Amino acid sequence: MDMTPVSICNVTQCAYNQANLCHTLGINVGSHAECNTYNYRTAKGGNREVKAGIGACLAAECRHNQGLECRAPDINVTFHDSHADCKTFEAKR
Numbered sequence: 119m120d121m122t123p124v125s126i127c128n129v130t131q132c133a134y135n136q137a138n139l140c141h142t143l144g145i146n147v148g149s150h151a152e153c154n155t156y157n158y159r160t161a162k163g164g165n166r167e168v169k170a171g172i173g174a175c176l177a178a179e180c181r182h183n184q185g186l187e188c189r190a191p192d193i194n195v196t197f198h199d200s201h202a203d204c205k206t207f208e209a210k211r
């Protein structure tokens with residue numbers, strides 16, 4: 119099983135974000151589909167050579183979630199209401 123990549127993240131104020139790309143190895147997504155790796159900071163971290171994937175996702179009610187792992191082809195992250203959210207979240211029917 120390959121990690122699901124983070125294609126775009128527009129949370130530019132996050133330490134791991136450079137030019138709308140996330141540069142940590144793996145983010146964790148919480149039970150409300152929020153990015154728990156978001157870190158507000160002026161100084162940049164991560165590694166520019168790295169493109170982020172999803173380490174784990176606790177949003178069990180998302181249709182892309184199987185066994186607390188993300189199985190979407192890729193995801194996008196966006197800023198929403200002062201936190202970072204997985205924009206690819208879709209509730210199971």
Ligand code: SF4
Binds near residue numbers: 172181183188190
């Ligand atoms: S698409 Fe669904 S399963 Fe994948 S990271 Fe987002 S909320 Fe989690």
